[in-house]
Amino acid sequence: NAGVTQTPKFQVLKTGQSMTLQCAQDMNHEYMSWYRQDPGMGLRLIHYSVGAGITDQGEVPNGYNVSRSTTEDFPLRLLSAAPSQTSVYFCASSYSRTGGSKKLFFGSGTQLSVL
Amino acid sequence: KQEVTQIPAALSVPEGENLVLNCSFTDSAIYNLQWFRQDPGKGLTSLLLIQSSQREQTSGRLNASLDKSSGRSTLYIAASQPGDSATYLCAVVNQGGKLIFGQGTELSVKP
Numbered sequence: 001n002a003g004v005t006q007t008p009k010f011q012v013l014k015t016g017q018s019m020t021l022q023c024a025q026d027m028n029h030e031y032m033s034w035y036r037q038d039p040g041m042g043l044r045l046i047h048y049s050v051g052a053g054i055t056d057q058g059e060v061p062n063g064y065n066v067s068r069s070t071t072e073d074f075p076l077r078l079l080s081a082a083p084s085q086t087s088v089y090f091c092a093s094s095y096s097r098t099g100g101s102k103k104l105f106f107g108s109g110t111q112l113s114v115l
Numbered sequence: 116k117q118e119v120t121q122i123p124a125a126l127s128v129p130e131g132e133n134l135v136l137n138c139s140f141t142d143s144a145i146y147n148l149q150w151f152r153q154d155p156g157k158g159l160t161s162l163l164l165i166q167s168s169q170r171e172q173t174s175g176r177l178n179a180s181l182d183k184s185s186g187r188s189t190l191y192i193a194a195s196q197p198g199d200s201a202t203y204l205c206a207v208v209n210q211g212g213k214l215i216f217g218q219g220t221e222l223s224v225k226p
Binding site for chain 1: 149151156157158159160161164204206212213214216217218219
């Protein structure tokens with residue numbers, strides 16, 4: 001079972017560039033989410049989705065866009081990268097539409113550096 | 116605003132020792148609490164989930180307890196092994212289903 005798959009694993013961007021972090025899950029999970037993990041800040045929720053066509057903002061949404069056209073995929077877009085977006089990004093999914101009421105499954109992460 | 120604190124930030128123990136990791140939270144109105152393990156350069160793996168109505172959950176050598184009234188949870192690891200070395204994170208889930216993470220305890224088990 002693939003579980004939650006994130007690509008790429010590493011990425012270096014220049015300030016102002018755009019890119020999309022990909023996330024796919026094969027468990028038919030309704031809930032999908034994006035977190036960023038920074039030293040001293042822990043994991044913070046960026047955006048989440050409770051089903052295809054439905055997205056909402058998390059704790060730190062500024063500078064990021066998401067869409068959910070299918071149950072399986074939940075891409076995260078950086079429209080104009082900034083050094084403050086240097087971080088490790090994790091995608092996570094869950095059986096439950098409310099996310100945390102069931103176990104959360106995480107991808108292996110994308111390490112992003114913005115120069 | 117819910118805040119989750121894990122103390123200590125780092126812990127080093129000899130192999131075979133029983134140990135306890137602590138997690139505290141400021142708002143007792145939680146839906147559940149989850150413990151995760153994170154290996155270096157990897158994502159998080161869910162270890163245990165305790166519903167707000169439960170007092171504890173067990174999986175193998177791991178036992179997690181929850182005391183909502185005092186805002187505390189502990190993760191007990193019995194007979195620790197070098198393979199247990201990792202960062203352990205707790206997360207509380209509020210009534211809306213969102214997880215609030217602590218910053219983790221980095222555990223090192225020495226052979």
